[in-house]
Amino acid sequence: MALVQVSKVCKKYQEQGVLEQISFDIEAGECFGILGPNGSGKSTLLKLLSGIEAPTSGRVQLEGRAAHEHPRKELAQWMAVLPQDALPPLGFTVREIIGMGRYPFQNWLGSELADAESLVDSIIERLQLGKLQHRAVDGLSGGERQRVALGKVMAQEPRLLLLDEPTTFLDIGYQMQMMDWISSWQKETGLTVISVLHDLNLAAQYCGRMMILQEGRTVAIGQPDDVIQPALLEQVYGTQPIVMRHPVLDVPQILLQADRR
Numbered sequence: 541m542a543l544v545q546v547s548k549v550c551k552k553y554q555e556q557g558v559l560e561q562i563s564f565d566i567e568a569g570e571c572f573g574i575l576g577p578n579g580s581g582k583s584t585l586l587k588l589l590s591g592i593e594a595p596t597s598g599r600v601q602l603e604g605r606a607a608h609e610h611p612r613k614e615l616a617q618w619m620a621v622l623p624q625d626a627l628p629p630l631g632f633t634v635r636e637i638i639g640m641g642r643y644p645f646q647n648w649l650g651s652e653l654a655d656a657e658s659l660v661d662s663i664i665e666r667l668q669l670g671k672l673q674h675r676a677v678d679g680l681s682g683g684e685r686q687r688v689a690l691g692k693v694m695a696q697e698p699r700l701l702l703l704d705e706p707t708t709f710l711d712i713g714y715q716m717q718m719m720d721w722i723s724s725w726q727k728e729t730g731l732t733v734i735s736v737l738h739d740l741n742l743a744a745q746y747c748g749r750m751m752i753l754q755e756g757r758t759v760a761i762g763q764p765d766d767v768i769q770p771a772l773l774e775q776v777y778g779t780q781p782i783v784m785r786h787p788v789l790d791v792p793q794i795l796l797q798a799d800r801r
């Protein structure tokens with residue numbers, strides 16, 4: 541059985557259709573990208589996948605059970621969400637925030653049987669947060685804060701990770717670092733990743749499969765080569781990019797073209 545099964549999902553807000561007849565499956569260990577123009581329904585789909593909201597019709601199932609019917613604490617023990625505005629609470633230190641990823645595993649006394657401190661240490665080392673670990677998150681840069689947010693979801697040791705545009709506001713160095721960390725973590729643990737992304741080039745490099753939404757409907761779903769097609773992208777985004785192959789990675793990449801007239 542696929543880890544995630546979405547079948548004939550529709551979502552309406554006050555009679556306004558936001559998602560229409562969405563169906564796809566995701567197998568354990570996949571990296572799946574959700575792309576599409578602004579307002580096409582990407583974040584809404586992520587909310588349905590995380591069980592925060594229920595579909596108006598159709599089904600979203602995680603391990604064969606409706607996403608919104610999983611008890612929240614149980615779900616938090618195997619699914620983590622990194623939202624776009626993952627601003628951790630002010631006043632806490634980097635180390636404390638990462639430790640918060642362990643909350644779903646604590647008993648009512650706030651203690652955990654397994655040694656969480658060594659896990660937190662290894663995450664701090666891996667994300668190069670050693671020098672920042674005792675600083676309050678308030679004064680950190682956007683890139684540093686995003687790294688802390690990633691550390692918190694890593695501490696949760698999920699099997700399914702949902703990301704909402706994890707690289708927004710990051711410079712190209714941090715963008716690649718963030719995606720590489722997620723990718724190596726995924727390879728080591730067999731984690732399943734579903735990510736909303738705006739950047740088609742990043743998606744083609746990191747996602748095995750991706751879908752493109754337009755006005756709440758699926759216009760393409762498949763491997764990057766199936767999806768990154770000039771005519772399709774022009775139809776969806778209203779601009780026709782040049783599609784080339786990445787000289788090293790051998791995946792499709794787009795070049796945008798200014799109108800010089």
Ligand SMILES: Nc1ncnc2c1ncn2[C@@H]1O[C@H](COP(=O)(O)OP(=O)(O)OP(=O)(O)O)[C@@H](O)[C@H]1O
Nearest residue numbers: 553554556558576577578579580581582583584585
């Ligand atoms: N709670 C809500 N109530 C009413 N309308 C909503 C609600 N949430 C989203 N919408 C509408 O649903 C549509 C899709 O929004 P959504 O945030 O899912 O798009 P998106 O593809 O993630 O956009 P972006 O790329 O700009 O972040 C938008 O028209 C939005 O206004």
